Amino acid sequence: MGKSVCMPGPVQSIERAAAMLRLLATSPGRRLGIVEIARSLDLAKGTAHGIMRTLQRVGFVAQDADGKYLLGDALLHLGTSHLDVNELRSRAINWADPLAARSGEAVRIGTVADGRVLVVHHVFRPDDTPQRLDTGALLPLHATALGKVLLAYDSSAFASLRALDAFTRRTVVSTRDLALSLRAVRAAGWASEIGELTPGEASIAAPIRDYGGLVVGAMGVSGAIERLCSASLRPDPRLVGYVRDAANAISRDLGGRS
Amino acid sequence: MTERYVIAIDQGTTSTRCIVFDRRGRLHAVAQQEHHQHYPRPGWVEHDAMEIWHHVRKTAAAALQSAGITLDQVAALGITNQRETTVLWDRHTGRPVARAIVWQDTRTDSLVTALASAPGADRIPGRSGLPLATYFSAPRIRWLLDHTPGLRARALAGDILFGTMETWLIWNLTGGLHVTDVTNASRTLLMDLRSLSWDPDLSAFFGIPAEMLPEIRPSVGVLGTCTEVFEGVPIAAALGDQQAALFGQTCFTPGEAKCTYGTGSFLLLNTGLSPVASTHGLLSTVAYQLSGQAPVYALEGSIAITGSLVQWFRDQLGLITTAPEIETLARTVTDNGGCYIVPAFSGLYAPHWRSEARGVIVGLTSYITKGHLARAVLEATGWQTREVVDAMNADSGLALRTLKVDGGMTSDNLLMQFVADVLDVPVVRPMVAETVSLGAAYAAGLAVGYWPDLAALRELWHRAGQWLPDMSPSLRTAEYSNWQRAVAHTFDWIQPSGG
Ligand SMILES: Nc1ncnc2c1ncn2[C@@H]1O[C@H](COP(=O)(O)OP(=O)(O)O)[C@@H](O)[C@H]1O
Numbered sequence: 001m002g003k004s005v006c007m008p009g010p011v012q013s014i015e016r017a018a019a020m021l022r023l024l025a026t027s028p029g030r031r032l033g034i035v036e037i038a039r040s041l042d043l044a045k046g047t048a049h050g051i052m053r054t055l056q057r058v059g060f061v062a063q064d065a066d067g068k069y070l071l072g073d074a075l076l077h078l079g080t081s082h083l084d085v086n087e088l089r090s091r092a093i094n095w096a097d098p099l100a101a102r103s104g105e106a107v108r109i110g111t112v113a114d115g116r117v118l119v120v121h122h123v124f125r126p127d128d129t130p131q132r133l134d135t136g137a138l139l140p141l142h143a144t145a146l147g148k149v150l151l152a153y154d155s156s157a158f159a160s161l162r163a164l165d166a167f168t169r170r171t172v173v174s175t176r177d178l179a180l181s182l183r184a185v186r187a188a189g190w191a192s193e194i195g196e197l198t199p200g201e202a203s204i205a206a207p208i209r210d211y212g213g214l215v216v217g218a219m220g221v222s223g224a225i226e227r228l229c230s231a232s233l234r235p236d237p238r239l240v241g242y243v244r245d246a247a248n249a250i251s252r253d254l255g256g257r258s
Numbered sequence: 259m260t261e262r263y264v265i266a267i268d269q270g271t272t273s274t275r276c277i278v279f280d281r282r283g284r285l286h287a288v289a290q291q292e293h294h295q296h297y298p299r300p301g302w303v304e305h306d307a308m309e310i311w312h313h314v315r316k317t318a319a320a321a322l323q324s325a326g327i328t329l330d331q332v333a334a335l336g337i338t339n340q341r342e343t344t345v346l347w348d349r350h351t352g353r354p355v356a357r358a359i360v361w362q363d364t365r366t367d368s369l370v371t372a373l374a375s376a377p378g379a380d381r382i383p384g385r386s387g388l389p390l391a392t393y394f395s396a397p398r399i400r401w402l403l404d405h406t407p408g409l410r411a412r413a414l415a416g417d418i419l420f421g422t423m424e425t426w427l428i429w430n431l432t433g434g435l436h437v438t439d440v441t442n443a444s445r446t447l448l449m450d451l452r453s454l455s456w457d458p459d460l461s462a463f464f465g466i467p468a469e470m471l472p473e474i475r476p477s478v479g480v481l482g483t484c485t486e487v488f489e490g491v492p493i494a495a496a497l498g499d500q501q502a503a504l505f506g507q508t509c510f511t512p513g514e515a516k517c518t519y520g521t522g523s524f525l526l527l528n529t530g531l532s533p534v535a536s537t538h539g540l541l542s543t544v545a546y547q548l549s550g551q552a553p554v555y556a557l558e559g560s561i562a563i564t565g566s567l568v569q570w571f572r573d574q575l576g577l578i579t580t581a582p583e584i585e586t587l588a589r590t591v592t593d594n595g596g597c598y599i600v601p602a603f604s605g606l607y608a609p610h611w612r613s614e615a616r617g618v619i620v621g622l623t624s625y626i627t628k629g630h631l632a633r634a635v636l637e638a639t640g641w642q643t644r645e646v647v648d649a650m651n652a653d654s655g656l657a658l659r660t661l662k663v664d665g666g667m668t669s670d671n672l673l674m675q676f677v678a679d680v681l682d683v684p685v686v687r688p689m690v691a692e693t694v695s696l697g698a699a700y701a702a703g704l705a706v707g708y709w710p711d712l713a714a715l716r717e718l719w720h721r722a723g724q725w726l727p728d729m730s731p732s733l734r735t736a737e738y739s740n741w742q743r744a745v746a747h748t749f750d751w752i753q754p755s756g757g
Contacts, residue, residue, distance in 0.1 A: 073579055086582040088667040097689050099724055101284050126689050126720035133723050135671050 016041065017051050021060065024071050031070040057255065058211050082256075083216045085111055088134075089121040092208065092250045096123050096219065099246040103239055105221035105228070106131070109208070110139065110146040112157045117218075119146045125223065140197065142178055143171050145205035147193035149218035152182040153207060170195045190244055191218075192235040195225060202228040204235050206247035211255040219247045263325065263332045264703040265488070266695035267314060269339040269423045270499065271360065274310055276317035277692060278325040279699040281447035281708070283718035285692060296357060302366040304357035307345045310423070311430050318487050335431075335488050336495035337700030338502035338694055339423035341445045344398040346409075346470070347426070351418050355406055358423070359398040366397035369404075374398065379465045385460060387444065387451040387533055387542030389611070395422060396447035396464045399612040403465065413467045420470040423445075426498040431493060432482040438472040438552055439481070440498035444544040449474065451533045451542060454553060477501070478701045479549025495547060495701030499694045500524045503664060504556060505546055506697030507688060508719045510712045513656040516693070517643060518668035523564040525643065526556045527650045527658070538649035539609035549705065557654055559608040559646030563601035564639040565667050570601075571635050577628045585672045587632035595630035598744040599638050606748065609649035615748040621740075639667065639678040641741040647681055661685050664693040671725075679729035680738065689720040 019041055022033060022239055025136045032040075038048035052069055055061040092109050100107045106125040110117040116138040124131045141147030141157065142164045164173045164234025172178050183237055185191040190206040197203075205220025221228070263286060268275040272295070278287040291313040296304040342361040344438070347354045359365070372393050374452045382390050399420055403410045412418050421429065422445070425438045443449040443456075447464065450457040457472050475481055502520065507516040510531035517523055526545065531561045533542045533555040545556035568581045578584050587597060598620050600606075604681060605613035619634070643661075651657050660683055668672060668687050678685040690696050700718075703709045709718075 022531050084580070084583050084586050086585040086670070087580050089671075090580075090582040090666075093669045094691060097691060098285065099281075099720065101720070123689070123722045124720075124724070126722070128721055131721075131724075133671075152353065 013051060016043065017055055020051060020055065021071065021075070022047070022059065024069060027134035031064060031068040033068050037069065040237070049087070085118065085120045088208070088217055089190065091253060092121060092217075092219065095246045095249050095253075096121055096240060099219070099221065100124070100126055103221045103242050105223040106237070107219065107221055108134075108146060109217055110144075110155060110205075110220045111217045112141070112150050113138070115141065115157070115160060115162070117141055117144055120217065134210075134257055140165065140167070143167050143193060143197040145191045145193045145203035145220045145222070146218040147222070148182060148185055148193065149205045149207050150180065151178075152185040153192065158182065167197050168195055168199050190240055190241075191220075194229060194233055194235075200225055204228060204240055204243050206244045207251075208247050209251040209254070216254070219243065219250065237249055260331055260490040260706065262331050263327060264334050264336065264699045264708055265318075265321070265491075266336045266338065266698040266702070267318075268499070268502075268692075268698065269310060269314070269337070269342045269427060270694075271343075271362075273347045274313040274317055274323040275695060276314070276462075277325065277699070278321050278693040279696065279703075283690060283700070283715075284694060285690065285696075287321050287325035288692075289316050289317040290323060296361075299365075301367070303360040303473045304664045305343065305348070305360055307354045307358045307423075307426055310358075311427065314427060314430075329488060329491060330486060333708040334494035334702040334706040335484065335491050335684065336497075336698030336700075337362040337424045337427055337493065338497050338499050339424065339442070341498040342393060343397075344395045344397050344402070345421050345423065345426045346399065346402050347419055347421075347429075348412075349417050349538045352430070355409060355418065356402055358426075359392065359402070363398070364392050366392045366401050369401055370397050373464070376463070378459065381459065382447060382463070384535070385450050386447050387535075388447055389524055389541075390447065394445055394447045394699060396460070397419075399470070400464050400468050403663050410467075413470050415671050416469040418470055419472070420466075421452075421472055422498075424498075425472045427483060428493055428496065431484045431486050431488065432727050433485040435482040436472045436684040437475050437481050437496075438477055439477040440544045440547045441477050441498040441501040442496065443472075445611070446497060451544070451555075454544070456549070463691045467666035474550075475665075476547040476549040476553075476674065477544075478546060478705050480705055492702075492706060494703075494705035495698055497696050497698055497701055500526055500558065501543070501545055501556070502695070502697030502701070502747060503693040504528065504697065505701055506690070506693035506695075506699075507662040507664065507711075508700075509545075509662065510554075510714045510716065513654075513659065514662070515647075515650070515658055515660075516662040516664065518693070519564055519639065519663060519665035519673075521565045521569075523559070523561040523643070523665070523667075525559045525646050525650070527558075527654060527656070529555045529557050529656070531555070534654050536649070538653050538654055539611045540646070540649055541608075546701065557571075557650050559649060561639075561642045561646065562605075562607045563603055564642065565665075566603075567599070567635050567638055568667075570603075571632070575631075577631070581666075582669065584632050584635060585670050588630055588636055588672055590629035591627065591633060591642055593630075594621075594633045594637055595626050596623065597626050597634045598741055599631070599634040600744050601638055602748040603611055606745070608646055610645075610745070612749055614752045616751045618744060618751065620747060620749045636670065637676060639673060640680045642740065644680045644738065644741075645745075658683055663687055664691055673730070674723075674725045678725040680726045680734060682697065682727045682729075682731075682734065684727070685725045686721050687723040689722040735745045 154232035515527040547553040602615035
């Protein structure tokens with residue numbers, strides 16, 4: 001992380017949030033109204049309400065029909081991927097289509113699954129040529145722009161990479177080289193891949209962030225190198241801009257920083 | 259040369275949107291505002307027409323600002339609207355006489371039952387293309403005339419105007435032009451589907467003074483010029499929302515069809531230059547009419563419960579927390595395990611039209627998991643589509659070759675694949691998901707020459723995704739027959755009382 005702020009001592013609101021979760025988990029019936037919560041922790045109702053609303057936003061608490069709070073599903077499934085892939089597609093679809101229309105290229109959205117990129121959504125290149133929907137397909141992490149974005153922000157996925165297969169002469173096969181390029185991805189906020197999976201094809205991708213900045217997926221365009229890159233093999237800055245704008249827009253919708 | 263744009267107003271059931279499209283048919287800017295839903299009594303649904311008019315003003319300003327354009331850059335305005343919702347207002351003051359009665363409202367139930375046995379009721383389907391049902395506008399006008407003191411006399415004196423939402427908005431935008439388009443007029447039960455004019459026998463049957471009715475115009479052609487909000491901009495198209503979606507999906511040739519998958523689903527098939535009288539429970543309606551040309555007709559099949567079954571699964575059963583999770587759950591199993599859900603929550607619509615039918619879940623065994631139920635929920639939408647398509651093929655003699663889809667449920671891959679599998683035709687999704695507003699924009703742009711012809715519009719349509727059928731014929735046949743047996747169980751659940 002590039003930014004760091006000097007923090008004197010613990011953060012009070014996080015301590016309070018933790019106390020509230022404990023309270024909910026141990027209360028009989030496992031649900032409490034805001035007044036009871038505020039009273040138990042000796043907080044002003046407004047303060048308690050603000051923290052509860054934040055916890056609700058991230059899915060750690062939920063509200064029942066009577067307005068009482070209970071522990072949320074996200075907390076119960078902390079260990080598993082927290083954003084359902086079909087939910088991700090549904091939230092991204094209205095930004096993926098315009099990206100395909102603006103860029104003139106095929107769009108894919110991916111997440112990490114079993115050491116590979118799972119294609120969650122695919123929009124055809126808008127030229128009405130025959131294309132096959134490859135939603136559900138698995139792509140290599142190290143040889144796609146989507147994969148590089150996902151690796152850049154997911155250290156455990158990077159750590160569990162095995163031997164890096166060479167798909168073309170340009171595929172990055174050394175872990176050290178890959179680590180260096182991932183650092184560049186983090187610095188730039190986007191990734192590219194030029195002829196590393198299929199000769200003559202390139203891709204550009206950017207991260208999709210959920211609340212708190214958590215990267216939950218990557219979105220990118222792919223197509224012929226001569227359409228995506230300049231003669232000196234640099235990704236077209238206009239396309240990079242489109243991809244980042246679209247990914248940022250989805251992040252904003254999800255409540256993440258863009 | 260400054261870039262010019264076309265604007266669509268989409269006056270929907272829950273919100274009003276103003277969308278700016280560019281010459282390539284791409285969405286340039288959008289502004290949206292939700293309006294209140296009023297439920298004064300069970301079965302009643304009302305909108306405040308004044309509130310909606312204010313929302314048109316507000317979203318128009320917001321959309322123009324967000325697009326960064328001025329009115330002289332707007333080539334034309336197209337209007338599309340929730341169909342059948344009924345507004346009556348005073349010609350002199352411009353004030354609605356009551357809240358608008360929304361298409362979902364069933365207060366005219368007993369009125370419609372009474373009218374059904376009145377002399378002349380049997381002529382309605384032949385003339386209007388529609389069955390006599392609470393769904394359409396005429397019974398609502400009659401209800402307001404019956405229940406508002408003094409209203410009938412004022413209507414007979416020519417002081418009261420009727421309109422569906424596009425008529426209300428055009429009247430306000432133009433400072434008093436009282437017009438409707440053929441697609442909206444075709445949903446009133448008052449228009450002769452062939453002559454495209456108000457049928458005096460039908461108005462007489464419903465007891466509706468002809469003085470109230472707007473002038474019927476083609477859907478595509480300049481209806482008037484705005485004197486408010488979009489001063490100087492021509493209103494160049496008006497279409498009901500489902501017809502607009504058909505237009506936006508560029509289904510201009512007989513045999514082309516689209517289905518909009520939302521809370522409920524609406525399948526429209528272009529049937530060409532003459533209306534098809536359905537013998538399989540479908541509605542016959544006008545698809546669109548270009549100014550100076552013959553009208554193009556459509557068959558329509560509406561499915562009451564599709565997305566709302568997913569909502570039921572989420573909210574009433576609590577097995578998922580968001581609608582898209584149903585696909586995740588469905589993918590935990592490879593088939594339905596022999597389980598079928600028929601969502602006849604308040605009867606079945608097309609092609610059955612059985613109001614006494616009630617929903618069933620059949621084929622339960624101890625083997626069935628929530629994953630199987632999730633599959634059965636999604637498959638119900640697929641099979642209901644199949645039933646409507648079969649009815650359309652039978653009525654029209656046209657065999658569907660491709661289904662164009664739009665709406666919120668098209669983000670569900672498993673469902674879209676299943677629809678392709680059971681219909682045995684490719685299912686395609688367009689690049690612009692906003693087909694309703696796009697259709698209104700296309701129509702308006704076409705009317706003023708912003709786009710030259712239908713062929714040019716067709717070229718703007720691009721495929722964003724496609725699902726190809728991949729199910730063995732024997733499996734398809736076996737599953738369809740299971741579904742049909744499940745449907746049969748819904749018919750006889752409620753027993754006639756006092757029998
Ligand atoms: N991924 C999905 N799978 C199945 N159903 C879905 C999915 N996403 C949304 N839906 C359903 O689609 C409907 C919303 O679609 P939308 O087009 O917005 O409807 P409407 O315009 O009728 O309000 C809801 O009923 C919801 O349950």
